[in-house]
Amino acid sequence: MFVAYTVVAILLAIGLTFSAYLLVTPNPSPQIVEMLKTVHVPRSMYAPLAALKLAGALILLIGIFWRPLGIAAAIGLVLYFLGAVIIHLRAKDTKGARGPVILILACVAALLRATTSS
Template structure:
């Protein structure tokens, strides 16, 4: 595996761990954004666990369990595609860059994981 792939996957793992931690800590920006797009605050811990599971799967894929890494990347792409859709449906465009960035990172990770 080349350095670019390892770097992108590590960034994706760290980004998802970070946002999952912010979700679990009920950071004010998380609560405000979720309320604005119509996501009930009761869903936030479950969504955080999905992000953390995705990060763990990417890490395990990086460590050699390739099918799990691919599955985690697919899951994160679907998760963040749903987040972008939620922003569009709610017409909340001023914060759409964040799920868009996570979606791009997940898609890049999927491309790199699936082709190695």
């Protein structure tokens, strides 16, 4: 199970880091900007959202070596993406909610692997 958690944690960390980069780059991805406009996220929130993603990625990686942090990171990321799903659904953007739902599933997989690792 440790190998499974490690793989899930590394893949999630890479994805979260790339996603955070796309938010804070001087010219953010037009698709991401449009999606965030759809759900009424102001530009001033891009950096804090990116910081949360980076923190989650870093703590997931630390969780490879210290399981309690991996569990905490996975729970925090599930809550983060659950919030994203709720925001998309409140804005009636069901298409945009698909991505966060998939990421919730990946975070739950990390959580399950972290709690069952020996």
